[in-house]
């Protein structure tokens with residue numbers, strides 16, 4: 524359930540504009556930040572705040588790559604599968620990531636650390652193949668570089684007690 528502080532701040536923000544639905548993306552991200560993903564409950568709450576139907580919110584949510592309608596890991600890896608990255612070895616890097624994490628595209632590791640998702644071109648073609656981790660971009664990927672990135676993320680998670 525939405526806490527009163529967040530509800531209050533969103534309500535004030537929404538009250539300040541003429542067409543509340545213009546804030547649908549902001550509200551979805553705020554609720555996603557709160558819940559960890561945009562749960563069904565969050566969709567209903569966003570709809571109520573914005574005077575929209577849950578279906579309308581859901582339709583917009585599913586359009587956005589960075590809005591998650593299912594639980595995701597602490598680190599969401601979006602691996603680019605568009606043409607330049609494809610030519611730069613996307614398939615073998617994707618397979619390497621899957622093996623390394625022990626999951627398939629669309630899945631989350633059992634420890635809740637990593638979710639692996641495909642994404643369309645992220646505008647880093649000059650440093651393809653590329654991927655995002657929690658929206659931070661990494662380019663010129665190789666299996667060794669991926670191993671290094673994953674190891675650092677695991678270390679950082681362990682240091683923060685996860």
Ligand code: FES
Nearest residue numbers: 603605608644647
């Ligand atoms: S095709 Fe992968 S970053 Fe553009």
